Amino acid sequence: MLLSKSCVYGLRASLFLASREQGEFIPIRTMSDKLEISFHFLTKILQQLTAEGILESFKGPNGGVRLTKPGSEVPLMDIVLAIDGSQLLTECALGLPGCGIKNPCPLHDKWAETRDAIREMLEHTTLTELVDKGKAENLRLTTEGGFDILFDD
Amino acid sequence: MLLSKSCVYGLRASLFLASREQGEFIPIRTMSDKLEISFHFLTKILQQLTAEGILESFKGPNGGVRLTKPGSEVPLMDIVLAIDGSQLLTECALGLPGCGIKNPCPLHDKWAETRDAIREMLEHTTLTELVDKGKAENLRLTTEGGFDILFDD
DNA sequence: GGTTATTGAGACTCCTTTGTCTTAAAATAA
DNA sequence: TTATTTTAAGACAAAGGAGTCTCAATAACC
Structure with a gap:
């Protein structure tokens, strides 16, 4: 698995937030x-x-979470990191500690290329772009239904 | 983590086997x-x-395991699969079941490209090439020391 | 002030992966 | 046949990720 489940959930939630009015606090219950x-x-x-500064939260009625920056300024990489x-993005594909240009494993060069492709994708794709x-x-962020169902109330 | 630890160990062991005379059974104890x-x-x-037919094994004294085919005919993909x-290579980056061209998530296209890069790398790299x-x-397959230490007896 | 809606924090359970151990089965050699 | 060397199989334990639950803290509204 490339990304942990936590990370995938974090991405889906971030996309959801980016799809809403900026500045609006969305309750986590709504998102879940x-x-x-x-x-x-x-x-x-x-x-x-929130701890990483990607979101900010507000407690109490009408509280929730929101992006600290416009989604167009948030690459997927921020959430993944x-x-x-x-x-x-740093680990050796063969699991050897300290694998790098100085002391590589036989897969190092090839894996570094592939890894760069992943890095590029995560760095150059923003939340807004996907939203x-x-x-x-009308693509989906859930098992069933399209983007539109996120806006039903 | 891209590959599980089991998979990484399987790759390292397969590289070790490919570095030896073909046809020679190597005891697992030696490899471990x-x-x-x-x-x-x-x-x-x-x-x-062994169950997948990538290796064959032989019990008893002078037994061990060996590749069923020359390492030049074994792409890393075989071991990973x-x-x-x-x-x-099939899963949605956002974890949505059934994500595909028919019913994609917003990340689908970009992720499919990246995934193809990984696929290419695994399919076109053979054990022998890395060996x-x-x-x-004199690259390494272990925490310390180069390829040569695998041949000390 | 009291009630309600919300996030924050931490204990706790459950499941999967990782790793260990024991016993059985097979092959060899004495 | 017996002892030895090896893989095969499966039970078991440890660790980490995934998911649940409870209670505290904060803010709004009545």
Whole structure:
């Protein structure tokens, strides 16, 4: 598995937030319902994103969480790093500690190329880009239904 | 983590086997010692590769395991599929079941490209290719020491 | 002030992966 | 046939990720 489940949930939730009016606080309960993710689990994940400064939260009625920056300025990489760390982008494919240009394993060069492709993708794809695509083509963030169901009330 | 630990161990062991004379049975104990992998754990992993027909085994004195085909005909993909399955190459990056061209998530297209890069790399890299590189440059398959230490007796 | 809606924090359970151990089965050699 | 060397199989334990639950803290509204 490339990304942990926590990370995937974090990405889906971030996309959901980016699809809403910026500045609006969205209750986690709303997101967990719409995205079909366990409320308590999602809460823990979003706490990490809040701690990293990607989200900000507000307690009490009309509270919730929101992005600290416009989704167009948030690459997927930010969320991946906040939740899964840099492991994916630094670790040796053969699991050898300290594998690098200085002291590589036989797979190092080839893997470094592939890894760069992953890095590029995560760095150059923003939340807004995906949200726009999702809205335009009514793509899905949930098991069933399209983007539109996220806006039913 | 891209590949499971079992898969990484399976790759290292397969590279070790490909570095030896073809046809020679190598005891798993020898490999677990040289590669610094738990003997019992490695045994279980190699049993999977044997079950998949990538290795064949022989019990008793002078027994061990060996590749069923020359290492030049074994792409890394074979080992990855045998141990981790096709998950990595088929699964949606956002974890949505049934994500595909028909019913994609917003990340689908971008992820499909990246995934193809991984697939290409695994399909087009053979054990022998890495072994040759490892021998030529004395690269490592273990935490310390180069390729040569695998041949000390 | 009291009630309600919300996030924060931490204990706890459950499941999968990782790793260990024991015993059986097979092959060899004495 | 007996002892030895090896893989095979499966039970078991340890660790980490995934998920649940409870209670505290904060803010709004009545």
